[in-house]
Amino acid sequence: MSPEPKPAASTGQGWEGLNLPPEQEQAVADAAASYIASPLDTVPMPSPQLIETTYEVPVPTPHGVFGVRAWLFADGAEHITARALNDDGTPTPFTGTGTEPPAPAVRIHSECATGDIFGSYRCDCGPQLENGLRIIAQQGGWLVYTRNHEGRGIGLVNKLRAYRLQDAGLDTVDANLALGLDADMRDYTQASVILQELGAERIRLVSNNPAKVQALAELGVEVLEMIPDEVPARAENTRYLATKRDRMRHQLGPRNTHPNHPHNH
Ligand SMILES: Nc1nc2c(ncn2[C@@H]2O[C@H](COP(=O)(O)OP(=O)(O)OP(=O)(O)O)[C@@H](O)[C@H]2O)c(=O)[nH]1
DSSP, X not given: XXXXXXXXXXXXXXXXXXXXXXXXXXXXXXXXXXXXXXXXXXXXXXXXXXXXEOOOEEEEETTEEEEEEEEEETTSOXXXXXXXXXXXXXXXXXXXSSOSSOOOEEEEEEOOIIIIITOOSSSSHHHHHHHHHHHHHHHOEEEEEETTOTTTTTOHHHHHHHHHHHHTTOOHHHHHHHTTOOXXXXXOXXXXXXXXHHTOOEEEEEOSOHHHHHHHHHTTOEEEEEEOOOOOOOGGGHHHHHHHHXXXXXXXXXXXXXXXXXXXX
């Protein structure tokens, strides 16, 4: 069962609950209120019903050849999977550490149009995607690209509204809250349906985020191990990464939160 639709930002007045210093209140109130058209008044919740999937199509990439499939769900969400293939088109065997029988490396990558398409330095999403593909090409497994996870589930319009709030001084968590949204609204139901269809219910998850492990466990996907997907911090995303570590419990080390760390050069 997917959860009931959840109301999203309609007033943009969630900032009132944040107890901001008075000198910041006005800038945040202005940024929260400033959008050109009405925001969506609901964040759609995913349907678990899979309507259609495709045969695997080989796609050569800088990281190797991947067998790509598309997946359509009843709510219109379309996702992508990419399986690591050898040069002869056979699936890359599952290697890497510690599990018997060997389990696939899987990255569930949440869509980030700004990071994945444009290579935005505001976040670490683009390099995380590339790093994830590299790990999967080496160790065998799948990338699951979830296209209804944009902005940690709040959608692109709301994410860009949240960016304005970040430019007014809020961190990434408080910016979502200021819009009247949760810090993380992703639902992994459809990802878990895809993994079940692929026969990948015991996985090694390429992620730094323990909340993903928890969410997948509740949906019947067993994470045997977390494979870190760490990328060097940059000046532009240092605060973003520190907030992920400090407020969302992401497992990030010094190299991932200090742009001047010696190993980043
Ligand atoms: N709301 C919001 N979403 C963001 C922001 N920056 C990136 N995102 C989204 O965050 C999602 C990626 O989530 P992250 O929290 O970076 O990482 P994660 O997927 O939880 O964890 P990893 O598996 O370790 O990458 C994507 O959907 C991005 O679109 C932001 O400032 N605000």
